[in-house]
Amino acid sequence: MKRSLYYIFLLLLLGCSTQPRPHNEGALVVTDDLGRTVSLSKAPLRIISFAPSLTEMVYALGGGDRLTGITAWCNWPPQAKEKTVVGDMMSPNFERMVSLKPDLALMIGSRPSPLLKKFEALNIPVLCFKDETVADIQRAVKMLGMILDCPSRADSLNREMDLQLAVIKAAVDQVPMNQRPKVFAELGSSPLFAAGDSSFIGQMIALAGGINVNGSIPSSYAAVNPELVVKGDPDIIIVLHPQTGKEQIRQRVGWQNISAVKSGKIYPGLDQDVILRPGPRFTEGLKILHGIFYAP
């Protein structure tokens, strides 16, 4: 209570209007992935995005000019770099944000975050999206299409994704399980970070026709002992962080007998943004992975 009073006071100081907006003309009531019901008074024109994947979606739907604030990680499409950076989920810059007078904030997450609570206290409408599966991506696109008032564009974007998915799936389905390559996806070298099947990259590996050697990790991402990679004996190693090169992996103690090291199928320097980001470009990432897994 005290806190919300404080924010109202802040808003008054900044000269913002705290008068309730009219809830009639073209009011839009939506339910986000947390099950929260949010009513937007009109099609929002000043949007803040707290995730690169959401920024990409807004641009893909042609709503880029409605974005006023983004995170420092939002690097696609290139023109996004001209927008104001308002920090990220971990360190939001509220002062800068309030000065942008947003009428909608977009963020990701599967449970309420402190940031979400602050937006609610500031009376800025906020929508929270899950970003764990392909279905999450398509649902977010659909929802944003509704909010940005371009549902047909969202539908065609989703149809395009389905089409690309179907092409890869058709190719992958022809390969029996025991002939698919075993893949180790390295997300960090010190400590060695791997992804479980429940992570987005874990799903990407499966969709692209690979088998994740660290699939049994209970959490999405975890620091793992290098022994597990030796035991899993991957046919392919993909490096999804900038610290490690091919030569460094070759020289690691105990890794000489791993199939991927012996055959040289180590892939550093991949475009992490299209492979790891649950956004509209994920099919591009799938194509890259599929190309690597089934390279002649």
Next chain:
Amino acid sequence: MRRNIKAWYYLAPLSLMTGLLGLASGPAGFGLLSDPQVMAIRLPRVLLGMLAGAGLASSGAALQAALGNPLAEPYLLGVSGGAAFGAALALLMGLSAGLGGALGLPLFSLAFGLLALYVVYSLSKVGSRLPAETVILSGIIVNAFFSALIMLLLALAGRQLQEMIYLLMGNLGMIFGTQSLYLLWVCAAIIVFCTGYLWNQGRNLDLLSLGEQPAQSLGLKVEKLKVRILLASALMVAAVVSLAGVIGFVGLVVPHLARMIAGPKNSRLLPLSVVLGADLLVLADALARTIAPQEIPVGVITSLLGVPFFIYLLRRKKRNGL
């Protein structure tokens, strides 16, 4: 006297078993000869565990004697804070990756560890004396300063955040990667040399525990000894931090465990601390590797296991009126 001999009689095979257990257990399965590649990964880790445990425990024992304070430990001197800051700075600057980068982190760690010691030394020096209380106080202050700097680095870190956090939690898995293997030998040399020196000073430390004045009148150069003990401890701690991060608990509690077994005589206490420290850390890391597929920081295990055990020993000691 006889009790001590009996302790060694049990400890030698126990240590051997601990080492073997450390080598035999891991996420890739249990067994000594299972796979030479797996062994190649485990062996450096077990060696590092032994070295780190031995170094931390012996420097703890020596510091407790030299400063006459049962709460003295290697991390109290500010050296760990300095070394951890150096290592984190090297990570932030990207010195841990790339060419010759493997050297950057330990060098930074060592340099800042020694810098911290130098600051503590100059802060606590009163004339030509080095009073124990001021050493401990300046150690705490310097540690606090470096903790603040570390937090600043954590706030500035982007991609390196993960690495930094694992460094601060203490992790023997950092040894993985061929570039740092030769560093293991450098670390081993530092720890063997410094531990040997401390052991060699066991009798002098006993004298010092009589009190500074009596020791001085018996011809001991007290301040010189203290400085050397501090330097040897700092070198070992910096070496450990550079390879395994900040592993708490061992340096503080293992010397007390050893004292319960071997009594207060430093010439016996120091080698026993070395053995117990090495065993404890290897055992804790074996457990950390086995209980989950994820890497669990070994510092968590040492504290979780060691604290209840230590409380049990303390209570038993009180009951028996030992």
